[in-house]
Amino acid sequence: MDELFDITGRVSVITGGAGILCSGMAKALAERGSKICILDIDEKQAKAVADEIKSNGGTAIAVKTDVLDKNSLKDARDVVLETFGQVDILINGAGGNKKEATTTETFEFFDIPADAIQWVFNLNLLGTVLTTQVFGEAMAKRGEGVIINVSSMNSFRPLTRIVAYSAAKAAVNNFTQWMAVHFNLNYSKNIRVNAIAPGFFLTNQNRFLLTDEATGEPTERGKQIIGHTPMGRYGVPEDLIGTLVWLISDASGFVNGTVVPIDGGFAAYSGV
Numbered sequence: 001m002d003e004l005f006d007i008t009g010r011v012s013v014i015t016g017g018a019g020i021l022c023s024g025m026a027k028a029l030a031e032r033g034s035k036i037c038i039l040d041i042d043e044k045q046a047k048a049v050a051d052e053i054k055s056n057g058g059t060a061i062a063v064k065t066d067v068l069d070k071n072s073l074k075d076a077r078d079v080v081l082e083t084f085g086q087v088d089i090l091i092n093g094a095g096g097n098k099k100e101a102t103t104t105e106t107f108e109f110f111d112i113p114a115d116a117i118q119w120v121f122n123l124n125l126l127g128t129v130l131t132t133q134v135f136g137e138a139m140a141k142r143g144e145g146v147i148i149n150v151s152s153m154n155s156f157r158p159l160t161r162i163v164a165y166s167a168a169k170a171a172v173n174n175f176t177q178w179m180a181v182h183f184n185l186n187y188s189k190n191i192r193v194n195a196i197a198p199g200f201f202l203t204n205q206n207r208f209l210l211t212d213e214a215t216g217e218p219t220e221r222g223k224q225i226i227g228h229t230p231m232g233r234y235g236v237p238e239d240l241i242g243t244l245v246w247l248i249s250d251a252s253g254f255v256n257g258t259v260v261p262i263d264g265g266f267a268a269y270s271g272v
């Protein structure tokens with residue numbers, strides 16, 4: 001059983017690895033013996049995560065990377081290959097929403113600027129596609145690899161207000177399926193591409209929607225979410241780890257092109 005889930009020595013590249021969810025993933029994979037490459041635009045925070053992993057006996061490097069800049073991604077790939085020789089696992093975690101692409105009672109859909117919508121699509125979809133081009137090429141050459149995209153539950157059924165983010169994550173699901181098929185048909189039967197779809201996790205990207213900035217109390221939206229989550233709470237980064245380890249290890253060797261929900265039952269609950 002343990003062998004199935006063993007990731008000892010496997011090289012994991014994690015974009016957005018300095019953020020809340022993906023730093024949790026990075027630390028958990030390091031504890032299981034994976035060699036970690038934190039790729040993030042926030043160099044200081046990326047280094048802090050890598051340093052924490054190393055101080056706990058793990059192996060990690062931090063590489064300042066912009067997932068929207070192919071040259072930056074290629075430079076990061078060179079560093080990873082020079083340091084560890086190969087890439088076994090890619091987690092496309094960099095993503096997020098922004099206020100300017102989010103409707104409110106006073107900020108209507110009709111007024112959302114094109115550049116705000118573009119920003120959200122770029123970060124979530126284009127950043128995932130470009131990173132997969134650069135690191136997927138190394139996997140294709142070697143004929144082996146596992147890619148995990150980080151989608152969201154609103155990719156299946158959109159949430160109110162976050163129009164661009166919902167659509168961009170739906171596109172990430174579609175890309176996950178496309179890429180899984182493309183690698184197998186053109187390069188190797190030993191490359192798998194799946195996605196995880198976290199439900200509601202309280203992090204920087206949604207804090208302004210779920211808690212009142214002034215009081216720290218839950219907003220109406222926050223209360224609605226908990227009310228519609230049969231498990232009665234937000235997710236915490238640790239909730240993602242079991243599914244992630246399953247998907248990147250040999251335990252899921254025949255699982256390909258799927259999007260796995262991790263949402264405390266939110267999607268299953270009609271509210272009645």
Ligand SMILES: NC(=O)c1ccc[n+]([C@@H]2O[C@H](COP(=O)([O-])OP(=O)(O)OC[C@H]3O[C@@H](n4cnc5c(N)ncnc54)[C@H](O)[C@@H]3O)[C@@H](O)[C@H]2O)c1
Pocket residue numbers: 015016017018019020021022039040041042065066067068092093094095096097123127150151152153197198199200201202203204205206
């Ligand atoms: N928080 C949630 O409830 C939730 C739910 C579903 C899905 N997700 C997804 O999970 C992933 C992680 O989200 P999080 O909540 O931990 O967010 P976060 O904001 O804590 O982390 C995102 C990280 O991405 C990095 N980043 C931003 N732009 C970048 C760029 N151009 N190049 C490289 N790195 C860049 C940031 O510096 C940050 O460290 C995202 O894809 C997000 O959409 C989050």
